[in-house]
Amino acid sequence: MAAVEAGVAVERVEQVRLVPWGEGDFWLLERTNSPEMTAHLGGPESAEKLVARHRRYVELSAGRMYRVTLVESGETVGSIGFWEREWRDAAVWETGWGILPEFQGRGLAARAARALIAEARAAGGHRYLHAFPSVEHAASNGVCRRAGFTLLGQAEFEYPKGHWLTSNDWRFDLEGGEG
Numbered sequence: 001m002a003a004v005e006a007g008v009a010v011e012r013v014e015q016v017r018l019v020p021w022g023e024g025d026f027w028l029l030e031r032t033n034s035p036e037m038t039a040h041l042g043g044p045e046s047a048e049k050l051v052a053r054h055r056r057y058v059e060l061s062a063g064r065m066y067r068v069t070l071v072e073s074g075e076t077v078g079s080i081g082f083w084e085r086e087w088r089d090a091a092v093w094e095t096g097w098g099i100l101p102e103f104q105g106r107g108l109a110a111r112a113a114r115a116l117i118a119e120a121r122a123a124g125g126h127r128y129l130h131a132f133p134s135v136e137h138a139a140s141n142g143v144c145r146r147a148g149f150t151l152l153g154q155a156e157f158e159y160p161k162g163h164w165l166t167s168n169d170w171r172f173d174l175e176g177g178e179g
Contacts, residue, residue: 013107013111014070014071014072014106014107014108014111015070015071015072015111016068016069016070016071016077016108016111016112016115017068017069017070017071017115018066018067018068018069018080018112018115018116018119019066019067019068019069019076020064020065020066021057021058021060021064021065021066021067021079021081022058023058025054025057025067025079026050026051026054028067028076028078028079029050029053029054029057029079030050031100032078032079032098032100033045033050034101036101037098037100037101040133040134040136040137040140040165041134041159041160041165042159042160042163042165045160057081060081060083062083062084062125063081063082063083063084063093063120063123064081064082064119064123065079065080065081065083066079066080066081066112066116066119067079068080068097068099068108068109068112070108076100077099077100077103077108078097078098078099078100078103078108078109078112079097079098080095080096080097080098080109080112080113080116081095081096081097081116082094082095082116082119082120082123082129084125084126085130087130090128091125091126092126092127092128092129092130093120093123093125093126093128093129093130093174094129094130094131094132095113095116095120095129095130095131096131096132097109097112097113097116097140097143099112104139107146109139109140109143110142110143110146110147113131113143113144113146113147113149114147114148116129117129117147117148117172117174120174121174126174127173127174127175128171128172128173128174129149129171129172129174130169130170130171130172131143131144131149131170132155132157132167132168132169132170133167133168133170134165134166134167134168135154135166135167135168136166141168141170144168144170147172148172149170149171149172150170150171150172150173151168151169151170152169152170152171153168153169154166154167154168154169155167155168155169
């Protein structure tokens with residue numbers, strides 16, 4: 001977001017805050033369940049699956065889901081979280097995010113990912129935080145790069161059930177401070 005001061009364009013960096021996911025955040029799952037937002041994830045989920053996802057987010061015991069909000073206005077711009085998964089015979093944290101279409105392209109997802117790295121580090125328990133965006137999802141791969149993750153290579157995933165996709169395996173070393 002640019003402003004003009006004394007005739008010179010000045011870039012304003014919007015700060016984000018991570019707000020723990022709560023019972024009242026189901027509307028955000030509905031917003032992010034559009035064909036546009038789920039194109040790289042196999043498409044929209046059914047209403048029943050969204051309700052189940054919301055329950056998992058609210059009750060997550062290992063990791064945490066968040067609403068991403070703008071510090072200045074408090075406006076919700078998307079979601080991000082981290083959770084446990086087994087990866088290559090080790091327990092790791094996995095992360096994923098979604099920024100609402102009207103807020104995309106402003107660097108908010110990368111700022112949210114950097115904030116989430118701090119949360120995952122504080123949670124402890126695992127050395128690595130991984131992200132697995134589709135190889136075709138340039139924006140999410142860019143978020144990983146800007147947030148300081150290291151690209152390890154490609155991996156095949158079944159997500160959702162019955163839908164195979166080729167993802168990039170991005171990793172952040174929570175003990176070493178970089179991918």
